[in-house]
Amino acid sequence: MSTATVGYTNDEAKAKAMALGAKMRRMGGWYVAEHRLRGMLAYLQTMIATSIGTPVLYLYALGVGLATLIDANIGEGASAVPYLVFVAPALLCSAALTTATEEFTYPILLGFKWNPIFFAINSAPISGGQIINGVFYAVTIRLIGQSIVYYLFMIAFGAIPGLWGWLTILTATVTGMAIGTILMAYTASMKEDRGQLAYIMRFGIIPLTLFSGTFFPLDTLPAFLHWIGWISPLWHGVELSRVLAYGYEEPGSLTAVHIAYLLALTIIGVVIARRVSARRLNK
Amino acid sequence: MLTLVPQQSASNEPVISARNLVKKYKDFAAVDGISFDIAPGESFGFLGPNGAGKSTTMRMIGAVSTRTEGDLSIIGLDPNVYGPEIRSQLGVVPQSDNLDTELRVRDNLLVYGRYFGLSRSYLGPKADELLEFAQLTEKAKARVDDLSGGMKRRLTIARALINNPRILLLDEPTTGLDPQARHILWDRLFRLKEQGTTLVLTTHYMDEAEQLCDRLVVVDKGTIMAEGSPASLIRQYSTREVLELRFGSENNAAVAKRLKGIGDRIEELPDRILVYADNGEHELARVTELGLNPVTSLVRRSSLEDVFLRLTGRSLIE
Known part of the structure; x- marks a missing residue:
């Protein structure tokens, strides 16, 4: 049997409130991440099946199967590599992108609209910005975990010749975040789902996956379509991953642009999502 | 526990x-x-x-x-x-x-x-x-x-x-x-x-x-x-008791006019007449003395609902 005391003065309450408030202002986002990760356990089996099934299927189908039709190495000079080595970093980034688009959209709409748990969290000492931070932390953890598994399969398939290949785990994660956080900001502003998310997936994400230098180099496309790659976070992530995975040659300044672009989009996405979320919760 | x-x-x-x-x-x-x-x-x-x-x-x-x-x-x-x-x-x-x-x-x-x-x-x-x-x-x-x-x-x-x-x-x-x-x-x-x-x-x-x-x-x-x-x-916005009288929907309006002076306040509703009074039974006796015979009558204690409806009105709020 436990005992709690409810008698108090405002000064006593204030002292406790100030101490706890300071802690939650500091740590709140991590508690949201803990909650979100716990929520993900509800579909743990799907997560594991996806994490293992996706690399096996895609690496085999494209890197091994389709590769039998592609005799020539991809790229020029020292950068020329077998198709498997060329396509594997792109598949890793695409997988991260797919997971990010799922985790940064429907759970956000769920929390605001379908099962408005974000309002309950906000009733505790957690701000709208911290809710967004928490989702961001949780999805980042999932993306890193999933990318590690994917990377192990890439090694098993012999798709990673470079020493710095393991860094593609991070580039894939950031690629997912760069698009995901922008989608999160948009989803946080959605009042109703009238199929916008499905539309974005079908006519935004899938074309992006096809035309971002993933399955074939961007310069094989007509010049007037190259802009798709330049604005596509996936193209920047894929190119960066290729630099790290097998030493794909490109100007150092372009590598810097890849990193800056991906990080900038991630930051912009988070900042806007935080603002939208705070405004939506403060009715 | x-x-x-x-x-x-x-x-x-x-x-x-x-x-x-x-x-x-x-x-x-x-x-x-x-x-x-x-x-x-x-x-x-x-x-x-x-x-x-x-x-x-x-x-x-x-x-x-x-x-x-x-x-x-x-x-x-x-x-x-x-x-x-x-x-x-x-x-x-x-x-x-x-x-x-x-x-x-x-x-x-x-x-x-x-x-x-x-x-x-x-x-x-x-x-x-x-x-x-x-x-x-x-x-x-x-x-x-x-x-x-x-x-x-x-x-x-x-x-x-x-x-x-x-x-x-x-x-x-x-x-x-x-x-x-x-x-x-x-x-x-x-x-x-x-x-x-x-x-x-x-x-x-x-x-x-x-x-x-x-x-x-x-x-x-x-x-x-x-x-x-x-x-x-x-106490402030109602009386101790409320007498509810029903004379039939078509008769309520005419009867209400004859009830002036009964109770502290009378409220006419489409289906019944409410008489606000400290002693509902006493007021019911006065109504009967006037030769009025309600179809049904009910004396009840005043409730917060009476206060609420008096203060916020009876029209439907949507």
């Missing part, structure tokens, strides 16, 4: 104090200059029709909605500045249950407790205590979606108590529940009240307000129409 030790508050300083509180959405004032104080351990109600501004007021007290004008202080702190600090001392039961349906019943309590910085080792036994308090021990591992409406409500209340809140905010706590579920809930809330928790609730159920509130304000169109204990409001 959860046992809260009732204590006299060490101070009579209000835990919640509002002065000329205003909340505007563009040009519409949902709350239009209300003032009130709530003492520690008090059970305080906002009674009003839909759209009166009750929930908006509750969100401002809950430090999640920024006020447009006026002063508001919760445990001596300004919610515009100290939102998280204030919320750390509150328990909130929203109008609609927003439990996490991805988690099981007990996990909802464990996860929510973490938002108050509570350790996992503390939260395990605490969650079990609260499940017992909410009569949900058997459902600890159930899915939230499998609970009845009353069970979900009790779980939401249990969740709101995870941090031993100093103030419990309840927005229409029993709306949509069947009578059994309402009575169980009232019992639980009454226990909390006995234990000294400050209860602030909104309702449009008069019996609920009478059961639970030491003091209440009747709110309509964002302003306070009346304030007092349920008994004092009845």
